[in-house]
Amino acid sequence: MIERTYRRDAKETLLKGKIMKRKPLGRTGVYIPEIGLGTWKYRGGIEPLRVGISLGANMIDTAEMYGTEDIVGRAIDGIRDDVFVATKVSPQHFHYDDLIKSAETSLKKLNTNVIDLYQLHWPNPGIPIRETMKAMEDLVKWGKIRFIGVSNFSVRQMEEASAALSSNEIVSNQVEYSLVERGIESDLIPYCVKEKVTIIAYSPLARGGLLGGSSRGSKLLEELSRKYGKTKAQIALNWVISKEENIVAIPKADRVEHVKEDCGASGWKLSEDDIKELNKVFS
Numbered sequence: 315m316i317e318r319t320y321r322r323d324a325k326e327t328l329l330k331g332k333i334m335k336r337k338p339l340g341r342t343g344v345y346i347p348e349i350g351l352g353t354w355k356y357r358g359g360i361e362p363l364r365v366g367i368s369l370g371a372n373m374i375d376t377a378e379m380y381g382t383e384d385i386v387g388r389a390i391d392g393i394r395d396d397v398f399v400a401t402k403v404s405p406q407h408f409h410y411d412d413l414i415k416s417a418e419t420s421l422k423k424l425n426t427n428v429i430d431l432y433q434l435h436w437p438n439p440g441i442p443i444r445e446t447m448k449a450m451e452d453l454v455k456w457g458k459i460r461f462i463g464v465s466n467f468s469v470r471q472m473e474e475a476s477a478a479l480s481s482n483e484i485v486s487n488q489v490e491y492s493l494v495e496r497g498i499e500s501d502l503i504p505y506c507v508k509e510k511v512t513i514i515a516y517s518p519l520a521r522g523g524l525l526g527g528s529s530r531g532s533k534l535l536e537e538l539s540r541k542y543g544k545t546k547a548q549i550a551l552n553w554v555i556s557k558e559e560n561i562v563a564i565p566k567a568d569r570v571e572h573v574k575e576d577c578g579a580s581g582w583k584l585s586e587d588d589i590k591e592l593n594k595v596f597s
């Protein structure tokens with residue numbers, strides 16, 4: 315039996331002593347955990363996802379392209395109301411009829427009647443965004459999806475996508491962000507802060523690549539790890555989620571001990587000076 319810690323959408327925990335911090339999702343009034351669970355190349359089975367949910371990481375990210383919607387569907391069986399489920403439609407399915415069909419297939423695989431966040435996986439300049447967004451808005455109208463998000467969109471692409479919506483907003487943009495991948499800092503982060511769009515940071519551990527080696531960055535992570543009594547992964551994740559109120563991260567972990575560690579990246583904060591030092595050393 316899984317311990318219930320947070321209800322889907324809620325700002326506050328159900329139990330005392332749970333420390334996963336939650337952040338607003340766009341302007342929706344819904345709260346999501348600042349550490350969620352990624353599932354690209356996920357091979358961990360049900361248990362790591364369930365452990366993550368019980369520790370408050372009750373947002374799971376998948377995609378029709380990942381081949382992991384089935385396992386997510388099994389992991390949320392019986393606890394659907396406690397979990398915020400995000401999935402994505404692939405760019406080749408952005409024509410109206412294809413997109414509706416993709417959503418139906420994802421709903422079946424996820425074993426649910428509603429997707430909390432449906433994201434356009436990558437931009438597709440070959441298909442008019444107005445046609446794609448008409449399908450997304452119809453899915454909202456029919457109650458098949460709750461919120462519309464995008465992924466890997468630039469500021470310009472977000473502006474075009476927003477302009478193509480008539481009665482909904484883009485609530486999130488899922489983009490790569492980690493100590494070593496900082497491309498969104500100059501324009502996308504300020505834009506999303508201003509427009510109150512949540513940034514869902516993917517590959518926040520640089521696919522694991524951040525944690526080894528003997529570079530200056532790696533040495534600094536070790537030093538901060540000793541200073542805070544946290545692991546290098548926790549320092550790296552805390553850096554991602556500490557910078558702005560609108561950034562959450564979705565590390566992927568097959569191993570239960572990694573999931574626990576990743577959840578422990580929430581609930582505390584690196585000092586401003588240490589954030590600055592990490593910015594400098596990893597720039």
Ligand SMILES: NC(=O)c1ccc[n+]([C@@H]2O[C@H](COP(=O)([O-])OP(=O)(O)OC[C@H]3O[C@@H](n4cnc5c(N)ncnc54)[C@H](OP(=O)(O)O)[C@@H]3O)[C@@H](O)[C@H]2O)c1
Nearest residue numbers: 352353354516517518519520521522547565566567568569
């Ligand atoms: N929208 C997009 O285009 C896009 C693209 C890429 C990824 N994503 C999303 O973002 C998620 C995360 O990104 P990612 O999978 O590329 O990379 P990541 O989360 O940066 O790294 C995953 C790797 O880090 C390891 N790891 C996790 N926690 C750890 C810990 N505490 N200590 C040591 N190692 C740890 C994992 O090992 P184990 O698995 O062995 O535990 C795995 O090898 C994906 O799963 C997916 O949901 C989205």
